[in-house]
Amino acid sequence: MYGGEAKSSAVEAIQAAKAGDFDKADERIKAASQAIVEAHHGQTDLLTKAANGEEVPVSIYMVHAQDHLMTGIAFVDLAKEIIELYRVMPKQ
Structure with a gap:
């Protein structure tokens, strides 16, 4: 859920x-970055x-x-670069 939220915010x-x-x-990219952090928390818990030694069953949902x-x-990282390009591009 958080991964999708990050992409949408980006x-x-x-x-x-x-x-x-x-x-x-800037506000939306900050929200995207926070969603990534939340997703990482879930991933870290499972890892x-x-x-x-706990068994962590892998399902198609986990892979998804x-x-x-x-x-x-990847999308948030790319969005940050695109935003910086828009900052420096002259308005047409």
Whole structure:
């Protein structure tokens, strides 16, 4: 859930930057980054359990969640770069 939220917030950040609203872009990218942190907490909990010998069943839902997390991370990183490009591009 948090991985998808991160990606959605990053898309909103890019759209805001494209419109020249950098305050909103900064706020949405901050929200995206916080969603990634929350997703990492869930991932870390599961990794800790597995490292401590607890059985952590892997399901298609777990794989799907990991996919969303990794995609979210990549998308947020790319969104930050796109926002910076919009900051320095001259308005046309």
